[in-house]
Amino acid sequence: MLCASVTIGAEESQPGGTSSGFPINVQRLNIQGGLTQNTVLDVMQDSQGFIWLATENGLNRYDGYSVTSYLRGTHRGLPDDFVYSMAEDKQSNLWVGTARGGVARWSREKDQFEAISLEAHGKPVQRI
Numbered sequence: 001m002l003c004a005s006v007t008i009g010a011e012e013s014q015p016g017g018t019s020s021g022f023p024i025n026v027q028r029l030n031i032q033g034g035l036t037q038n039t040v041l042d043v044m045q046d047s048q049g050f051i052w053l054a055t056e057n058g059l060n061r062y063d064g065y066s067v068t069s070y071l072r073g074t075h076r077g078l079p080d081d082f083v084y085s086m087a088e089d090k091q092s093n094l095w096v097g098t099a100r101g102g103v104a105r106w107s108r109e110k111d112q113f114e115a116i117s118l119e120a121h122g123k124p125v126q127r128i
Contacts, residue, residue, distance in 0.1 A: 027064075029053070034067030035060050042085050047092050048108075054083035059096060070113065072101070079104050079115040097125075 030038050037057035044052050051062040058081045059070040070078045079101025087095050094106040096113070102124050104113040118125035 029062060029067065034069070036069050036071065041083065044086050044088070046088050046094060052086055052094065054086055054096065056082050059083045059086075075112065077104070077113040077115070079113065
């Protein structure tokens with residue numbers, strides 16, 4: 001679990017671990033920067049370069065400039081705000097596991113989530 005803030009950036013280094021002297025772009029993400037919550041449970045970068053941050057209060061997508069929030073009860077259809085985990089499949093679909101809403105798949109075309117009913121051993125699957 002990550003708390004307080006997430007710092008995103010990269011530094012180009014030379015062989016042997018020395019810095020190349022190129023500027024580093026570092027962006028600190030927290031509630032003031034647009035996150036829905038400072039407690040981040042999972043982080044992933046998808047095949048399109050978006051950074052996804054799963055929290056106890058929704059899912060956040062960072063595009064390098066701003067944060068888009070996905071919350072339960074909005075037109076984007078996240079089934080629960082407590083997002084535990086994320087994964088991307090070979091077709092670039094984003095899958096999320098939630099605490100009480102089960103599993104959902106995100107449609108890039110519609111920019112919204114669809115709840116998916118999955119069972120294993122007779123019980124609903126919630127984490128992926």
